[in-house]
Amino acid sequence: MRQPTGSAYFMEEHHEAVARHTLAILVDNEPGVLARVIGLFSGRGYNIDSLTVSEVSHETNLSRITVVTTGPGEVIDQIKTQLDRLVPVHSVVDLTLTGRALERELLLVKVRGKGENRVEALSLADAFRARVIDATIESFVFEITGKPDKLDQFILLMKPLGLVEVARTGVAAIARGPEGMDG
Amino acid sequence: MAADLTAAPTEHMTGAEIVIRALADQGVEHIFGYPGGAVLPIYDALFQQNSIEHVLVRHEQGATHMAEGYARSSGKPGVVLVTSGPGATNAVTGLTDALMDSIPLVCITGQVPTHLIGSDAFQECDTVGITRPCTKHNYLVKDVNDLAQVLHEAFYVATSGRPGPVVVDIPKDVQFATGGYIGPRNVVHKTYHPKLKGDAEKIKAAIEILRTAKKPIFYTGGGVINSGPRASELLREFARMTGAPVTSTLMGLGAYPASDPQWLGMLGMHGSFEANNAMHDCDVMLCVGARFDDRITGRLDAFSPGSRKIHIDIDPSSINKNVKVEVGIVGDVAHVLEDMIQIWKASRAQIDPAGLMDWERRINSWRARNCFAYKTSETTIKPQQAVERLYELTKGPDTYVTTEVGQHQMWAAQYYRFDEPNRWMTSGGLGTMGYGMPAAIGVQKAHPEALVIDIAGEASIQMCIQELSTAVQYNLPIKVFVLNNEYMGMVRQWQQLLHGSRYSHSYSEALPDFVKLAEAYGVKGLRCEHPDDLDATIQAMIDHQGPVFVDCVVDKMENCFPMIPSGRAHNEMLLGDVGEKTVNEAITEEGKMLV
Numbered sequence: 001m002r003q004p005t006g007s008a009y010f011m012e013e014h015h016e017a018v019a020r021h022t023l024a025i026l027v028d029n030e031p032g033v034l035a036r037v038i039g040l041f042s043g044r045g046y047n048i049d050s051l052t053v054s055e056v057s058h059e060t061n062l063s064r065i066t067v068v069t070t071g072p073g074e075v076i077d078q079i080k081t082q083l084d085r086l087v088p089v090h091s092v093v094d095l096t097l098t099g100r101a102l103e104r105e106l107l108l109v110k111v112r113g114k115g116e117n118r119v120e121a122l123s124l125a126d127a128f129r130a131r132v133i134d135a136t137i138e139s140f141v142f143e144i145t146g147k148p149d150k151l152d153q154f155i156l157l158m159k160p161l162g163l164v165e166v167a168r169t170g171v172a173a174i175a176r177g178p179e180g181m182d183g
Numbered sequence: 184m185a186a187d188l189t190a191a192p193t194e195h196m197t198g199a200e201i202v203i204r205a206l207a208d209q210g211v212e213h214i215f216g217y218p219g220g221a222v223l224p225i226y227d228a229l230f231q232q233n234s235i236e237h238v239l240v241r242h243e244q245g246a247t248h249m250a251e252g253y254a255r256s257s258g259k260p261g262v263v264l265v266t267s268g269p270g271a272t273n274a275v276t277g278l279t280d281a282l283m284d285s286i287p288l289v290c291i292t293g294q295v296p297t298h299l300i301g302s303d304a305f306q307e308c309d310t311v312g313i314t315r316p317c318t319k320h321n322y323l324v325k326d327v328n329d330l331a332q333v334l335h336e337a338f339y340v341a342t343s344g345r346p347g348p349v350v351v352d353i354p355k356d357v358q359f360a361t362g363g364y365i366g367p368r369n370v371v372h373k374t375y376h377p378k379l380k381g382d383a384e385k386i387k388a389a390i391e392i393l394r395t396a397k398k399p400i401f402y403t404g405g406g407v408i409n410s411g412p413r414a415s416e417l418l419r420e421f422a423r424m425t426g427a428p429v430t431s432t433l434m435g436l437g438a439y440p441a442s443d444p445q446w447l448g449m450l451g452m453h454g455s456f457e458a459n460n461a462m463h464d465c466d467v468m469l470c471v472g473a474r475f476d477d478r479i480t481g482r483l484d485a486f487s488p489g490s491r492k493i494h495i496d497i498d499p500s501s502i503n504k505n506v507k508v509e510v511g512i513v514g515d516v517a518h519v520l521e522d523m524i525q526i527w528k529a530s531r532a533q534i535d536p537a538g539l540m541d542w543e544r545r546i547n548s549w550r551a552r553n554c555f556a557y558k559t560s561e562t563t564i565k566p567q568q569a570v571e572r573l574y575e576l577t578k579g580p581d582t583y584v585t586t587e588v589g590q591h592q593m594w595a596a597q598y599y600r601f602d603e604p605n606r607w608m609t610s611g612g613l614g615t616m617g618y619g620m621p622a623a624i625g626v627q628k629a630h631p632e633a634l635v636i637d638i639a640g641e642a643s644i645q646m647c648i649q650e651l652s653t654a655v656q657y658n659l660p661i662k663v664f665v666l667n668n669e670y671m672g673m674v675r676q677w678q679q680l681l682h683g684s685r686y687s688h689s690y691s692e693a694l695p696d697f698v699k700l701a702e703a704y705g706v707k708g709l710r711c712e713h714p715d716d717l718d719a720t721i722q723a724m725i726d727h728q729g730p731v732f733v734d735c736v737v738d739k740m741e742n743c744f745p746m747i748p749s750g751r752a753h754n755e756m757l758l759g760d761v762g763e764k765t766v767n768e769a770i771t772e773e774g775k776m777l778v
Contacts, residue, residue, distance in 0.1 A: 028374065031323065032311060043316050074503065081500035087320040087340055087375050 192363020247277020406472015
């Protein structure tokens with residue numbers, strides 16, 4: 001039996017391919033604004049793969065939220081219009097659609113080991129241009145920035161070498177070229 | 184939060200006085216509320232002034248529905264004042280209702296003093312946290328110098344664009360503190376500026392599609408009402424110019440006159456046979472201020488398969504949400520219709536008269552099916568008959584109708600006919616039982632001379648029945664007309680159709696004697712049990728000067744038809760005179776899974 005979806009009737013099932021989109025959202029830096037954005041995603045069942053938020057202009061009291069989400073094109077459109085109608089939201093830009101998005105993330109990795117593993121970790125870190133920001137006789141903390149898939153790769157390599165823990169910032173993104181997101 | 188920071192305060196006063204002053208400057212005449220510890224300073228300021236009249240409710244949910252009825256019937260925002268904790272949480276149902284039906288409300292909630300926030304203080308709750316998903320926007324005001332600005336912003340946000348409820352949470356110490364006051368004219372919102380005028384290119388594209396139509400339809404909704412009386416006039420004008428038949432959602436009834444020959448009746452799950460079939464078979468659909476709700480579309484993949492669709496909506500997120508349209512015009516209905524009419528006239532556009540005549544002929548064949556026919560009985564009042572008689576005896580431009588939620592609501596929508604906007608108040612989106620009677624009180628407050636009727640069911644009415652006391656206190660002559668079938672009728676109907684007639688907990692045992700109950704409140708109580716007494720009872724209800732409660736005992740097992748069963752399309756309606764077997768077969772196993 002075909003399972004009904006949605007609340008009341010058969011909703012059209014989404015056969016469209018899902019894609020990863022990075023949205024930049026400029027908001028008033030006021031209490032609760034992040035909760036509004038996150039609440040919208042959870043309340044309407046949208047995915048959040050990554051989320052970063054920080055004040056970007058102290059004078060104009062603006063924060064920038066970067067959300068990485070996945071969904072079919074029509075859902076991404078919905079997310080954008082739903083975000084746009086939140087009262088403290090200034091603008092929403094789908095950076096993926098601009099085709100010119102630069103994405104970077106910062107990763108801190110703690111690796112524990114001795115002997116060959118330790119040497120191997122250090123040389124891989126060097127190859128990935130990671131920096132050592134803490135060291136003990138049996139551990140390192142590496143700092144590395146890059147695209148999310150590069151960081152994924154680095155974590156994968158560290159696993160057999162004594163990976164202890166990982167802290168990631170989430171993606172910060174900006175479009176190439178001279179224009180700002182408000183055009 | 185503050186927008187125009189250059190506006191210097193002109194006067195200084197306490198936070199509580201700022202609240203009263205801001206309301207007065209916003210033109211507020213009535214507020215609906217209930218006092219409590221965290222709003223005492225505001226109530227004290229209220230006591231010492233005469234410009235705003237306060238209506239004391241019996242439960243905060245009642246206050247929100249009153250404000251909704253007030254807003255929907257007057258076009259002005261409704262204002263609610265409640266205390267912290269339970270005062271705020273009790274208001275949540277009404278706030279959600281207003282969000283779903285796009286009703287402008289400003290709800291002021293008291294909060295524990297700022298230094299106690301987060302300490303689990305007495306009657307503390309996270310009001311802005313709780314109401315964030317059920318308001319259009321909300322504020323917690325921690326500095327008295329922001330208060331005037333926030334209050335004016337709240338009115339602006341509630342009433343502009345797609346209207347909705349806004350909560351302003353004010354801690355008690357902020358109400359006591361002294362701060363600067365600025366007037367509404369000094370407030371310009373920083374980010375929120377909804378687009379009123381539609382994109383000219385899109386309007387042109389819409390006209391190009393419309394002029395090629397042979398089987399057009401206008402599908403209109405609550406957005407026409409929210410846009411103001413001018414939108415209803417323009418809709419009538421445009422329908423007349425194009426000759427297109429018009430149907431409407433539950434929320435839009437009255438925007439187009441039910442007495443007009445181009446009127447098809449309401450569409451959707453319990454809409455008319457002709458409206459739903461016309462929606463299914465049309466070739467061009469112009470959706471005006473409606474949102475393709477699931478109660479309207481039925482099965483989405485079979486929704487109006489052959490039509491080119493145009494959608495006018497002030498909320499961009501409504502466009503392409505449920506149904507993909509060819510042209511989506513973001514703008515206010517009145518603004519967009521005005522432009523459309525102008526272009527239509529200027530280009531001497533016309534819908535092919537031969538095609539239109541053919542279309543009319545088909546529509547008339549559906550009309551001839553007479554889908555709202557029902558069998559009367561000599562001994563039992565049929566609910567449809569009760570609403571029909573009510574309509575005949577009370578119709579007129581000064582009659583306002585509210586409803587609760589359930590079968591009686593659908594019968595009211597089907598058999599009571601509206602020729603003017605703002606005369607029909609019902610909980611469409613959220614479907615809130617208990618909405619109608621408080622809403623009627625709000626309507627009566629806005630229109631003291633009007634005849635205001637709450638068409639109710641005996642189950643729904645009990646959800647906010649305490650507000651009878653409010654009607655008596657303020658001598659508001661509302662008429663509560665209960666269709667009493669002793670069942671939660673719509674639940675029972677679904678159980679009959681979808682759950683093998685197993686009436687699980689849908690029968691109301693131990694109903695009160697409603698006449699005595701009404702009398703206990705000081706409301707005139709009338710009972711009607713026989714078809715022959717129907718007219719006389721309704722007349723007695725109208726003639727009585729004060730509030731009246733009519734317990735109209737109707738057929739217990741009557742079902743609400745026509746009906747699009749769950750999981751079916753517009754052209755698969757069930758009509759009232761089919762046998763039970765057909766009804767059972769019409770509902771699929773999959774359909775039973777749906778709400």
